[in-house]
Amino acid sequence: MTSPVLRMTGITKRFGALVANDAITLDVNGGEVLALLGENGAGKSTLVSILFGHYVADAGTIEAFGQPLPPGDPAAALAAGIGMVHQHFTLAENLSVLDNIMLGTESLWRPISARRAARARLQDTAQRFGLAVAPDARVGDLSVGERQRVEILKALFRDARVLILDEPTAVLTPQESESLFATLKHLVAQGLSVIFISHKLDEVLRVSDRIAVLRGGRMVATLPARDAGKNKLAELMVGRPLARTLAKPHLRGDVVCELRGVGVTGALHDVSLALRAGEIVAVAGVSGNGQAALADVLCGLRAPDAGSVALEGITMRAEPRAWIGAGVARVPEDRHAVGVIGDLPVWENAIAEHYRKPFASAGLVRRASSRAYARRLVERYDVRGAGIDAPARSLSGGNMQKLILGRALTGAAARADDYVPVLIVANQPTWGLDIGAVGYVHQQLLDACARGSAVLLISEDLDEILQLADRIAVIHAGRLTPARPAREWTLPAIGLAMAGAIESPHAA
Amino acid sequence: MRLEARAELSRSMLVAAPFVAIAATLAIAAAFVAWAGAPVGRTYALIFDGGFGSRFAWSETLTRATPLILTGLAAAVAFRARLYNIGAEGQLYVGALAAIAVGGLHGGTGFELPAAVLHPAMLVAAMAAGALLMLVPALLKTRLGVDEVVTTLLLNFIALLFVSMMLDGPMKDPMAMGWPQSVALQDTLELAKLIERTRVHTGLLYAIALAVLLWGLFRYTTFGFEARAVGANARAAAFAGVPVQRTVVVVALLSGALAGLAGAIEVAGRTGYVTLDMSPGYGYSGIVIAMLAGLNPLGVVAAAIFVAGILVGADSMSRGVAVPTYIADVIVSVALLSMLVATAFARYRLRWN
Numbered sequence: 001m002t003s004p005v006l007r008m009t010g011i012t013k014r015f016g017a018l019v020a021n022d023a024i025t026l027d028v029n030g031g032e033v034l035a036l037l038g039e040n041g042a043g044k045s046t047l048v049s050i051l052f053g054h055y056v057a058d059a060g061t062i063e064a065f066g067q068p069l070p071p072g073d074p075a076a077a078l079a080a081g082i083g084m085v086h087q088h089f090t091l092a093e094n095l096s097v098l099d100n101i102m103l104g105t106e107s108l109w110r111p112i113s114a115r116r117a118a119r120a121r122l123q124d125t126a127q128r129f130g131l132a133v134a135p136d137a138r139v140g141d142l143s144v145g146e147r148q149r150v151e152i153l154k155a156l157f158r159d160a161r162v163l164i165l166d167e168p169t170a171v172l173t174p175q176e177s178e179s180l181f182a183t184l185k186h187l188v189a190q191g192l193s194v195i196f197i198s199h200k201l202d203e204v205l206r207v208s209d210r211i212a213v214l215r216g217g218r219m220v221a222t223l224p225a226r227d228a229g230k231n232k233l234a235e236l237m238v239g240r241p242l243a244r245t246l247a248k249p250h251l252r253g254d255v256v257c258e259l260r261g262v263g264v265t266g267a268l269h270d271v272s273l274a275l276r277a278g279e280i281v282a283v284a285g286v287s288g289n290g291q292a293a294l295a296d297v298l299c300g301l302r303a304p305d306a307g308s309v310a311l312e313g314i315t316m317r318a319e320p321r322a323w324i325g326a327g328v329a330r331v332p333e334d335r336h337a338v339g340v341i342g343d344l345p346v347w348e349n350a351i352a353e354h355y356r357k358p359f360a361s362a363g364l365v366r367r368a369s370s371r372a373y374a375r376r377l378v379e380r381y382d383v384r385g386a387g388i389d390a391p392a393r394s395l396s397g398g399n400m401q402k403l404i405l406g407r408a409l410t411g412a413a414a415r416a417d418d419y420v421p422v423l424i425v426a427n428q429p430t431w432g433l434d435i436g437a438v439g440y441v442h443q444q445l446l447d448a449c450a451r452g453s454a455v456l457l458i459s460e461d462l463d464e465i466l467q468l469a470d471r472i473a474v475i476h477a478g479r480l481t482p483a484r485p486a487r488e489w490t491l492p493a494i495g496l497a498m499a500g501a502i503e504s505p506h507a508a
Numbered sequence: 509m510r511l512e513a514r515a516e517l518s519r520s521m522l523v524a525a526p527f528v529a530i531a532a533t534l535a536i537a538a539a540f541v542a543w544a545g546a547p548v549g550r551t552y553a554l555i556f557d558g559g560f561g562s563r564f565a566w567s568e569t570l571t572r573a574t575p576l577i578l579t580g581l582a583a584a585v586a587f588r589a590r591l592y593n594i595g596a597e598g599q600l601y602v603g604a605l606a607a608i609a610v611g612g613l614h615g616g617t618g619f620e621l622p623a624a625v626l627h628p629a630m631l632v633a634a635m636a637a638g639a640l641l642m643l644v645p646a647l648l649k650t651r652l653g654v655d656e657v658v659t660t661l662l663l664n665f666i667a668l669l670f671v672s673m674m675l676d677g678p679m680k681d682p683m684a685m686g687w688p689q690s691v692a693l694q695d696t697l698e699l700a701k702l703i704e705r706t707r708v709h710t711g712l713l714y715a716i717a718l719a720v721l722l723w724g725l726f727r728y729t730t731f732g733f734e735a736r737a738v739g740a741n742a743r744a745a746a747f748a749g750v751p752v753q754r755t756v757v758v759v760a761l762l763s764g765a766l767a768g769l770a771g772a773i774e775v776a777g778r779t780g781y782v783t784l785d786m787s788p789g790y791g792y793s794g795i796v797i798a799m800l801a802g803l804n805p806l807g808v809v810a811a812a813i814f815v816a817g818i819l820v821g822a823d824s825m826s827r828g829v830a831v832p833t834y835i836a837d838v839i840v841s842v843a844l845l846s847m848l849v850a851t852a853f854a855r856y857r858l859r860w861n
Contacts, residue, residue, distance in 0.1 A: 320746065324749055340741075340744060342744075344737060348733065352748035353748045363729050363731065
């Protein structure tokens with residue numbers, strides 16, 4: 001550990017009344033992996049966005065390698081040797097790896113592109129850091145892990161000495177994550193520094209040398225990784241001891257929903273699954289392997305091209321209203337784009353699934369009873385915001401999810417607890433939520449399950465799956481393994497299945 | 509320099525937006541007036557006086573506002589559901605033609621039915637014609653995903669050529685001395701005058717009543733909820749069980765019917781027959797009016813009166829100072845652009861960095 005290569009002093013950033021970063025001071029040393037740990041909304045992304053010049057801080061200074069860094073200038077950050085790998089890759093899928101890496105490195109006035117030199121340089125960089133890539137492969141054909149490697153190479157190609165990785169494991173299988181960690185070790189061994197942003201405690205403890213914990217925009221602690229334990233970090237991150245969600249004993253009932261040989265062209269192949277009342281079945285998998293199509297089929301948004309879906313023995317039409325009417329509680333993956341109608345007020349969103357019956361008569365919306373229902377919902381599910389007349393988009397992610405979950409779990413019942421959904425389809429219900437909201441959502445799912453609902457949980461978060469699921473099935477390339485009891489799975493086995501290594505459904 | 513979404517939308521800013529836009533419009537148009545070599549203050553005074561300065565000015569403005577309210581409502585209704593009907597002009601013409609087809613004199617006599625039957629039949633025919641013309645783009649959009657902006661816009665030309673064909677053919681008035689003009693409407697079907705010795709007719713009451721009705725429709729009915737939900741976020745609406753495609757088609761029919769009705773009301777209230785220049789772009793002005801009104805049906809009435817006042821005022825102004833009446837078109841067009849910019853600023857803030 002040498003002198004700091006990067007020095008942030010007193011960084012403050014406000015968005016209106018919200019203080020996203022409050023006088024944060026942080027040093028990054030040469031040759032270390034520094035983890036930036038914090039809940040969603042703690043200010044991690046804001047801090048690195050300021051570092052990389054996407055935002056301008058309201059106060060504070062940044063020094064890179066002893067030189068002050070001009071604010072709000074990504075080009076200057078790149079020139080100073082700061083490279084960033086975004087969570088959502090910024091690659092052109094229809095171009096080759098080499099093209100993607102060269103993109104933006106050459107002046108537009110240059111008459112002829114120096115591809116040969118760039119190719120040599122890319123191969124040299126790749127070899128030096130042990131990152132194998134095929135320069136002529138089309139990025140669209142690469143796996144997610146390979147694309148991430150291209151992103152890292154893109155930064156290294158520009159001579160990055162400090163690499164920022166924003167939630168890099170969110171899109172990876174456990175095996176791909178392992179390989180990323182090995183790469184990071186390799187990079188720091190060559191003297192580079194890495195800022196690793198995450199909210200997953202295990203991987204932070206595994207990969208980093210030093211951990212900086214952010215909470216509510218403040219730097220609450222900076223500590224060496226070897227001194228940190230999981231519980232301690234969790235407490236620092238949340239600011240209070242964690243209440244663990246407890247799985248209740250499940251009563252497994254009859255099959256309420258059955259998929260038989262369901263196929264969706266280009267997305268699902270011969271998927272069969274039976275869901276029983278009172279159990280949580282989780283579908284694990286890397287994003288983009290058919291989860292969206294599976295959720296669409298089970299939310300009544302699309303009809304399968306092959307096979308059939310039966311709910312309580314009745315074959316269902318692809319018609320959301322029919323599914324809602326049959327007692328299916330649905331939590332969509334994208335709450336902003338699908339879960340709520342952002343411009344409409346909270347109360348109209350609350351009744352959106354039952355606006356005809358019972359919240360209207362003779363074509364007129366019954367405003368008084370609708371609003372009373374919305375008020376009860378907001379209270380019962382602790383939706384905090386500016387009231388039921390505020391547009392739904394003004395809710396924070398967690399409160400928006402509580403609204404969607406509450407709406408789904410209440411049906412149109414007068415009292416929230418009078419209604420038990422037959423089936424709950426929850427697609428990524430805790431994605432992007434802070435730990436508090438995650439716990440709330442988990443508890444609601446467990447409670448509903450204990451009252452007799454069947455729950456299908458589609459998730460990319462293995463911790464969540466292992467914590468909640470009675471049975472687990474893994475989806476890869478549109479094929480679903482049989483759902484087996486959670487205790488029969490091991491983490492490596494799930495990882496292998498996620499990577500498609502288990503072709504035969506009966507191999508273990 | 510870039511735009512950043514405001515964390516909270518302020519209602520007062522959204523209400524202030526049209527007024528700021530109008531102020532900006534007058535400032536920008538002043539440059540054109542000055543360019544034409546006319547005194548700015550006097551020109552605006554004349555426009556205002558010609559549009560709103562007297563009983564006569566008001567009567568002319570309200571006469572002009574009547575079709576504009578209806579085309580404005582046609583646009584507002586469609587735009588609320590994010591259905592961009594640019595075809596109100598064509599729908600207005602086929603509506604006018606349908607009104608004459610039902611209520612006109614053909615070969616000396618029309619249908620010999622009591623006015624109490626023929627009058628509603630005429631209005632229904634006009635609405636059906638406008639709705640039918642809008643049905644084509646609506647089905648192309650919902651079934652095949654064809655962009656309705658293109659289809660409705662291009663249908664205007666088809667509709668106008670069709671009207672032209674009819675005016676030179678089967679519906680030509682033999683007494684018009686070769687002018688392409690339709691046969692006249694039966695006298696009994698003409699709308700009564702609202703104020704004596706002016707041109708204001710009861711069509712204005714139809715228009716205002718419809719504005720109130722549509723405001724209630726959007727605010728209080730399940731259909732209004734469906735249309736607003738589809739317009740605000742069609743994916744989320746579909747997820748919640750709103751029949752999106754059916755809603756879009758119904759909104760399209762409603763929008764087309766309103767524009768078609770504008771044609772019938774013009775024929776029955778003002779012209780008495782169809783000509784190819786009966787609408788100086790009422791269909792297109794309706795879009796400006798709907799935007800100025802923030803797509804609120806009640807706001808449409810106010811915005812239509814404002815635009816009508818400018819158009820009428822510019823006519824009388826051009827007789828007083830040497831500024832062409834085209835300045836009215838410039839003002840109305842700039843008003844649309846200013847309104848779009850003003851709404852954008854109400855939703856986003858500009859950051860200089």
